Amino acid sequence: MTKNTGNQGRRQDQHRPPSALENFRPLLIDVALPLGSYYVLKEAFGMGTFAALAWSSVGPALRTVWSLVRKRSANGLALLILTVNVVGLALSSVSGDPRLMLAKDGAVSSTVALGILVSVALGRPMMTEGMKPFLVKGDPAKEGAWQRLVAGTAAGSAAFRRKERVFSLVWGVALLVECVARVVGAYTVPVDTMVWLGGVLMTVVMAGAFVVSGAVAVVPMEHLLREEAAAGRGDAAKRVGPAGDSRGELAAAA
Numbered sequence: 001m002t003k004n005t006g007n008q009g010r011r012q013d014q015h016r017p018p019s020a021l022e023n024f025r026p027l028l029i030d031v032a033l034p035l036g037s038y039y040v041l042k043e044a045f046g047m048g049t050f051a052a053l054a055w056s057s058v059g060p061a062l063r064t065v066w067s068l069v070r071k072r073s074a075n076g077l078a079l080l081i082l083t084v085n086v087v088g089l090a091l092s093s094v095s096g097d098p099r100l101m102l103a104k105d106g107a108v109s110s111t112v113a114l115g116i117l118v119s120v121a122l123g124r125p126m127m128t129e130g131m132k133p134f135l136v137k138g139d140p141a142k143e144g145a146w147q148r149l150v151a152g153t154a155a156g157s158a159a160f161r162r163k164e165r166v167f168s169l170v171w172g173v174a175l176l177v178e179c180v181a182r183v184v185g186a187y188t189v190p191v192d193t194m195v196w197l198g199g200v201l202m203t204v205v206m207a208g209a210f211v212v213s214g215a216v217a218v219v220p221m222e223h224l225l226r227e228e229a230a231a232g233r234g235d236a237a238k239r240v241g242p243a244g245d246s247r248g249e250l251a252a253a254a
Contacts, residue, residue, distance in 0.1 A: 099186050106182035109175050116172035125168035135222055145228035155231075156224040163224075167217035174209035178202060 037056040041047045047055070119126035136142045148154040150161070181201055185194050 103186035110179040113175035127168040178205040
């Protein structure tokens with residue numbers, strides 16, 4: 001009696017829909033925490049740029065080492081943020097030339113862009129973790145569908161993985177274009193103009209990347225995810241008998 005109750009509890013726990021915190025945990029730990037800590041340390045505690053970058057790099061560094069030791073693989077998001085911080089540390093000593101100070105922001109964008117593009121070339125697109133929570137939305141059926149599509153066991157897996165790579169490719173190219181435009185502007189546009197134009201440039205690039213990646217990747221992926229989730233529900237319904245017992249379990253009991 002107790003054993004059955006325990007088994008039922010484990011089954012319910014396995015099918016429990018992931019919470020919002022669980023869905024967004026990779027983004028919170030690997031991106032939001034280091035970026036947020038940088039601004040808190042710099043603005044609230046008055047640390048210099050070098051010190052704030054150094055302390056905010058501790059989390060991504062530990063996550064990267066933990067992934068290498070525990071999973072024998074690098075944590076893509078944590079490694080990217082760590083690389084960006086290291087580049088920022090290397091460039092933080094640059095001073096004196098206002099145009100060089102403006103151009104160095106482009107180096108950070110290029111680091112992110114190259115990291116994303118390399119991940120696409122390696123077949124492990126880095127932007128996927130950031131997109132997943134918005135498509136799955138905590139739905140266990142969609143979570144299962146996502147896993148099947150990514151693993152290559154679903155009918156639409158090939159198309160899904162292709163769109164997954166396209167999504168990261170759009171963002172990588174967009175950030176690379178922003179980097180080039182920022183560097184060119186730093187040396188061709190008046191400094192006073194480039195100070196505010198840099199922010200405008202970033203906003204335009206981000207908005208364009210959202211629109212393009214949504215049209216060519218997110219919408220098709222969402223459609224494939226819905227189809228696979230519906231197929232998964234249909235398969236589950238076929239395996240359940242009239243009384244709600246699994247046919248496989250009934251056969252085993254017989």
